[in-house]
Amino acid sequence: MSPPTARRPVGHHHGNLRNALLEASLELVGERGPHGFTLAEASRRAGVSVAAPYKHFADRDALLAQLATRGYHEQRTRFAAVMNPSEDPVEQLASFAAAYVRFAAEEPALFDVTFNAGLDKSRFAELASAGDEVAGLLLPVARQLAPAPDAAFDLLLRIAAAAHGLAVFLRQGLFGMGSAALSDTEAKAARTAREIMGQNARP
Structure with missing residues (x-):
């Protein structure tokens, strides 16, 4: 045999x-x-x-671009889910800020590749489109509070920057560890977003 x-x-x-x-x-x-x-x-x-x-x-950046595209899609899904229950633009953007923190905490690798890979979006149409989809979800809400396009973008940028900073601090352990720290940081992000929008509404 x-x-x-x-x-x-x-x-x-x-x-x-x-x-x-x-x-x-x-x-x-x-x-x-x-x-x-x-x-x-x-x-x-x-x-x-x-x-x-x-x-x-084609190269490592092309692979990272696919992961970053996934990151943007995941963000849009999460943001839409928390924003949809409310019709109040202030609460919608506060919910976005909290969800931003949670995304960073629950998907740290996707968060890093989306924001820290330094990818050239002009090379990757799918990545640019995915980022535009997130902006397309958020900017119309910001325009309800700041009708001028530049003002709406600035408002959204300030809210996102605050949420990003809090998310990074959380990941660095500045607010403690575990689910309680995450919940507290989500609340901080939502509260900070409301304060920014309140400042925007002042004459």
């Missing part, structure tokens, strides 16, 4: 390969930040050859 023929590993189908690389890269972002790994390391983490990523991504 002849010995059984050795089977070669089946490997990843194209869709699975792409997803495996994205998931491996997201893990590495979580461990080392968006600039702390190479495509070769992502390949090894995913269990594929170092040449495999180039079947789907």
Whole structure:
């Protein structure tokens, strides 16, 4: 009886390969930040050859752009979910600020790759479009409080900047750890957003 023929590993189908690389890269972002790994390391983490990523991504930035696009889509989903129950633009933007903090806490790797990878959106149309979708959700709400386009953008920018700072402080442990710290920071973000909008309404 002849010995059984050795089977070669089946490997990843194209869709699975792409997803495996994205998931491996997201893990590495979580461990080392968006600039702390190479495509070769992502390949090894995913269990594929170092040449495999180039079947789907031109370079590391192209892979990170896909993750950042996912980050924007996740943000839009979360923001829409918390804003929809209210018709009050002040409460909608306060809810957005709180959800921004929660996104940073619950999806730290996506948060980092979305905001800290330094990607050139002019290279990645899908990434630019995903960012525009988030702005398209938020700016019409801001315009209810500040009708001039520049003023609405400035208002939204101040609210987002405050929420971003609080989210970073939370992740650095400045507000403590655990679910109570997260809830407190969400409340801080919502309260700060309301204060900013109150200042905007003053003559």
